[in-house]
Amino acid sequence: MFGSGIHKRETHLWPVLIAVLFVAGVVCITYFPTLSYEFTNWDDPSFVQNNQSIQTPGWSGLKKVITRTIPDGFGDYMPVTILSYWVDYQLWGFQPKGYHLTNLLLHALSTGLMFLLLQRLTTRPVVSMLATLLFALHPMNTEAVTWIAGRKSVMALFWMLLSFHAFLNWQQNSAIKRKYLYLSLLLYVLACLSKTAVVFFPLLLMAYQLCLRKIDIKRSLKTTSSFFLISITIGLCRFFGHYTSGQMALKPFDSLWVQLFTVFEIFGFYLKKLIMPVKLNNNYPLEVANSIFDPGVLFGILSMLAMIIVIVKCMRNYPMVSFGLIWYLIAWLPHSQIIVIPPALRADRYMYYSSAGLFLAIVCGLDQ
Numbered sequence: 001m002f003g004s005g006i007h008k009r010e011t012h013l014w015p016v017l018i019a020v021l022f023v024a025g026v027v028c029i030t031y032f033p034t035l036s037y038e039f040t041n042w043d044d045p046s047f048v049q050n051n052q053s054i055q056t057p058g059w060s061g062l063k064k065v066i067t068r069t070i071p072d073g074f075g076d077y078m079p080v081t082i083l084s085y086w087v088d089y090q091l092w093g094f095q096p097k098g099y100h101l102t103n104l105l106l107h108a109l110s111t112g113l114m115f116l117l118l119q120r121l122t123t124r125p126v127v128s129m130l131a132t133l134l135f136a137l138h139p140m141n142t143e144a145v146t147w148i149a150g151r152k153s154v155m156a157l158f159w160m161l162l163s164f165h166a167f168l169n170w171q172q173n174s175a176i177k178r179k180y181l182y183l184s185l186l187l188y189v190l191a192c193l194s195k196t197a198v199v200f201f202p203l204l205l206m207a208y209q210l211c212l213r214k215i216d217i218k219r220s221l222k223t224t225s226s227f228f229l230i231s232i233t234i235g236l237c238r239f240f241g242h243y244t245s246g247q248m249a250l251k252p253f254d255s256l257w258v259q260l261f262t263v264f265e266i267f268g269f270y271l272k273k274l275i276m277p278v279k280l281n282n283n284y285p286l287e288v289a290n291s292i293f294d295p296g297v298l299f300g301i302l303s304m305l306a307m308i309i310v311i312v313k314c315m316r317n318y319p320m321v322s323f324g325l326i327w328y329l330i331a332w333l334p335h336s337q338i339i340v341i342p343p344a345l346r347a348d349r350y351m352y353y354s355s356a357g358l359f360l361a362i363v364c365g366l367d368q
Contacts, residue, residue, distance in 0.1 A: 016119065019129060023115050024108040027136050031104045034146045039096050042282070043149035046070065047085060049094065054086040061086055069241065077241060080159070080194040081152045099148045106154045107145045111136040113161040114356060120168060121212065122320055127363050134359040139277040144349040147282075152195035153352045159191035160198050160353075167205060171213070185226055192230060196238040196334075198353070202227035203330040211315065211323040239339075252286055252345060261289035261297045262345070263337050268300030270332065270351055274358060284346040320364040327357025 039049060048054065053064035065086050066079045084102060092098025111132060118128035135141065144153035166184035170177050191198045202224045209215040209223070221228075253259040273280065289297045307325050314321040335350035344350075 015125070016116070019119075019125060020112040020115055023129065023132050023136060024112045026133065027108040027111045028104060030137055031107065031142075031145060034100045034104060035097050037096060037100055037146060039094075039099075039148060042147070044147075047082070047149045048089070048099065051082070051085065053082060054089045057090065076196075077237065078152055078194055078196075080190050081155050084151065084155060096148065099151075100146070103145055103148065103151050103154055106151065106158050107136070110154060110158045110161060113158070113165065117161055117164055117168075118360060120165075121208075121323075122360075122364065124367065127367050131356070131360045131363040134363070135356040138274070138355055138359075139280060140273055140348040140351050141355060143282060143347070144352040147349070150349050153197070153349050156191045156195035156198045157353060159187050159194060160201055163187035163191060163201070164205070171209075181226075185230065188227060188230060192234040196234050197350075199231040199235045200330045200333055200353070202231050203333075204327055207323055207326040207330065211319045211326065252288055252340065254288075258288050258290055259337065259340070261292055261294065264300035264304065265289040265294060265296040266300070266335075266337055266346060267332065268296055268303050269346060270354070271303050271358075272299070273348070274351060274355055280348055282348070284344070286345055288345075314365075318364070318368055321361045321368070324357045324359075324361025324364060327360065328354045329357075331357060 039045070047070060051070070053061060053068055055061070056064055062083075065082050069077050070082055085099070088099050088102055114135060115128055115132040118131055119125060122128055144150045163184045166180045166187060170180035170184060188198075188201060191201070205224045205227060206217075206220045209220040210217060215223075253262065291297065292301075307329065311322045311325050331354040332351075335347075337345055
């Protein structure tokens, strides 16, 4: 009986392994041309070419990496991402091919982890495969992958997905697998130290518990409280870092009403770009919405209301659809401009985390 159990696990393991290698391979083939790309003049100098921290070998360099913000005095603290640049520099110097290779491999690994996560949640290989490939290959997500300075998005997702997997392991039997909770917390800290935008992650864990495990909200808050503590700490550090460095001096909104209208317009803007990715731009203008009758604002309001209605309607019979849409909403929040984090109001890379939830909801909805 023991031997047959091993054989059964191996039988189930091979198809999953092949699927993971397939999605990762598709990513590598698709993004292979990026290895010939050069550095850009858009943050790459600050993060790599003019960054003295990564050019200092040995412990002295590592000390600079973990004690300095990027750029100096800017208020962004992402030592895990900068450490990866330090490793790249020790291996490649200033050859951009090596830095692009790291971005590509991180995205491929994250794609494999994304497939495994969706497969664990849905137990439907085709659904998981389609949603993963939509995430991995969508044009809006290329900015985070092909831009060397955009690595922080790819790096943070890698650690966040590992944290989610460890959290699922703990949830399977929390009494005897508490070590997975500690591992999940550690991996989440690494994600936050790669890019602070992943502070939404505790809400994603709650959404998983409420939608898919039907755990009551009080118990869910209790099991995710440590993750919220990390998010609050990291979020406050990011906010005060930007404030003390003068980055918060930019005031793009004349009033709270203009800010609210712009939040709705941005919501609709991203949704349209994800559905029809045309006229993409790496530097969208700092335009605000001044009227509720602006077509973009109206579309944003109506689409958000429609999404909330679908979430509520599908919660009982199609919980995976609700979970995917909630994932989209909460991952959008850090870049929604509800709290203004300058200098960009809109950017394709801001959808790197949100898009996976939307594609999961769409594919599950079409399947069911």
